[in-house]
Amino acid sequence: MHPTNPRWKIILPLAILKFLLPFIGIHAVYELQRDEYLYYQQGLHPAWGYLENPPLLSWMATISSWLGGSEWSIKTWPALLGALTLIMACILAARWGGKAWAQAVTALVFILAAFARVHLLFQPNIIDIFAWTACIWMLVLFQQTRQKRYWYGFAAAAVVGFYGKYTILFLLAAIAIGWLFTSQRKLFLSRHLYIALGIALLLALPNIYWQYQQNWPLLHHMQELQETQLKFLSPLNFIAEQFLYLLPFLPIWLAGVAWFFFNAPWRWMGITFIALLTLLMLGSAKGYYALGIYPSLIAAGAAFWQKRSATIKWLQPAILTVVILLSLPMIPFLLPFAPPATMANIFKTMQFEKTGLLRWEDQKDHPLPQDYADMIGWKAIADKAEKAFHQLPDSVKQHTVVYCRHYGQAGALKFYSRDKDFQDRVISDNGSFLLWIKPEMDFRHLLFVGRNNPDADDEVFNHFASRQILDSVNMPLSRQHGDKVILFRDADSVASSLARTGLAEMKLRFQR
Template sequence: MTRPSTAAFAVRPVLSVALLAGAVLTALSGRYGYHRDELYFMVAGRHLSWGYVDQPPLTPFIARVSTAIFGDTVMGLRVFSTLSTVATIMVVALIAREFGSARRGQVLAAICTAVSGFVLAVGHLVSTATYDVLAWMLIALFAVKLLRTGDGRWWLALGVTAGIALENKYLVVLPVGALLVSLLIVGPRSVLRSWWLVVGVAVAGLLALPNVVWQFQHDWPQLTVASGISADDGTENRIMFVPLQILQLSPFLVPVWVAGFRRIWRQLPWARSVALAYPVLCVIVLATGGKAYYALPLLLVLVAAGCEPTLRWIDQHRRAALAALPLAAVSSAVFTLPVLPASATDLVIPVNKEQGEQIGWPDFAASVASAWQTIPEAERSHATLLTGNYGEAGALARYGSAHGLPAPYSPHMSFWEWATPPNTNTGPVLLVEQERTLGFESHFRDCAQVGTITNIVANDADGTALVLCSGPTEPWSALWPRLRRYY
């Protein structure tokens, strides 16, 4: 089978597009505030380990390094996220090059990636998805190189990338698995008969081993978390899968990735397994009730493939093209970046709830402090501040000390492991509950609501109940195991 050669890489224009996107992300990085997950990562970074209840160790480690180098601020925390996005844009352009795009096609691939809502959203924040999308694009690049050249040594590069990515998020097994299934269906199966595949799998396993051992030693808590999320959100995820695929990437890019799928299938038979991997992955995600964004990165591969036919369309419809890309950029920015006034983010939260999760945490801590002040001063030394979830605990860990609050405890996710209230804390307990739960409150005596969090946007913290109880019903050492929550 004839494999195409590749054009020179358009380094300067592609890098210019990537750096412009990075400059926009940097300029806006501190405009709202920390996301609830970022507050959690910062605490996790102070408890470095080979694993956590809900994730491998890489993202908390990067969060700690970033704040140590660039400062303990929102902007300092997000520097590596911005750099990861710059790299992602470059890699998608390289994928377009592998599909036969010359200078213009590579630049268009970079622009399409830079105006993608999904890429901007994960690039703006510190999240496991931020580094996951870069890993997926590198895996796709090496897979396309493998198929184009037939050189089995690319399995080693793919294995190294997958192994490192497994220390960030287990979802990386999805694109690799989808690609292997697609290779079995449409070929070329010859690449599966290489000893380099065995080497790549072995390297990936060795790199992932420290976290796998940690999970084994702790009874696989991440599987418990994943099954709980699927049970809670699986139906909604399936209903919203297609609409969110379109909205989160960008409706303006739909013709590009559709053209990319058609082009691969009709004109690039050596790469058909790459195109088929996307629908295979969609089936897997739908069957397991996963979130829509789990399959989104592979759409960027189809976008890269669709740039050549899109260029031909642009040459014939310049006016429409000149309007489409700016509209894609503006709409993506509005829904994923902090360009609106904070009080106006309710307009975009239905599509991207993560916008709202960056707003109101300093005020949240101040409200909790006001409730804490209702505890008589003589009783505060043996009182307990207990939050219902990791976001609340992370916010109070970051902002609470400025308001005279003690370190918070939480039975949620890895917070449960990091600290247990001492048995000497026999006094009042201030519960910070996203929603009042009688089963949770039954572990404490004489509970009464003393405050409510009122945020300027309808995020998860809005309406949080502040409930003051006279004390735990039994010693914390006996109570703590029963309070543990994985999701």
């Protein structure tokens, strides 16, 4: 199939709609999602890396903070990267011969499938999918034009991906395998490839060096994920999710895979896809880690069906009708367009609990998808904690630390409070918040924010004279339901010392 021109009259309106979805597709009752509070706080502590993720997303949060730190300034990033990824995918469809229909179908996958959900949230996945699509776009341009500059575009996209999410390494390894087992292996002899990759490595070195300085927190993070989440995953679930995420577009992306395998010049793409899924399964990855490869598969498949429809006139409207009809029942999972109780009723009425789409990390089914439940209740716990703090006598406030069990709680308290004194007192030993706790921390009283009371044998909490539950979140559909605000008063002289020693020991894991 020969390249065609991008149809901007189709692409741009759909890209604008894609950009608007995070602003018009989310009901006003929903707040930021748990992880978004963490990434925003990272932006207020600029660095070359963080315990959970590379720094690019957090640098974007820094810019959002310059714009006032509002929710819209944070949501602009997934909106923007989603629209740009849509445009790249449509251009890929054009490069593979897709005309207006193929480009429209390619754009629709970003509006009517899993990408709609991904691009609602300020998370590393938005950079991951963008960078993977850009990498393949650059390789396609190189293969079709043989212009050496695209090697450097490929390297630049890989660097963006590396600073967004380390899973780009899986894609690069899969591409190398795709080349190795096809005629594209001759590309390994290209001098410009190694120059470009050398430049990419130099640009990646600051983050690699940061990882080294912090004793490779990526490995600690992966171990934690394995112990808490990944151990529940199986290769069968991983494969099932590949079909589920883009179910309405299944005939299109499968056609893309088949077209790659049956066309020698592009066979490396088919092998790359199989190698990628294999590598991710071997790494116990979650199903959505592979989403970045699908814009390319959709673009190729749409171009394939467009060519086939030249002799079968009813094929284009039939495929488009099927895609739209199959997408409609999925919309509640893509956009939280109604209040939580209404969404829960929709899922119950449609019996979605049988699909597994309502299963959380605890492997139990719940009334709402986990992301939706993680977008409510944060302002409630923040308001309750700050109100409790301000009701304390001044003599107590000045010796009080606000301790949060989880980074989501700490991030929400800092995000919603406008009291600088209160913000500065909020700490957590969870995630990157651990590194931001000042070593000279001292306290006599502690305002605890968390789900459960500390254990009876907790060394630090046993040194307080009293404890009192002041408030709690009563929102059954929220993942924060049951979070408590507990006041611990009148610690003895040992408590602060024990806390400092314990925190120092925790930080030692991330120091050389």
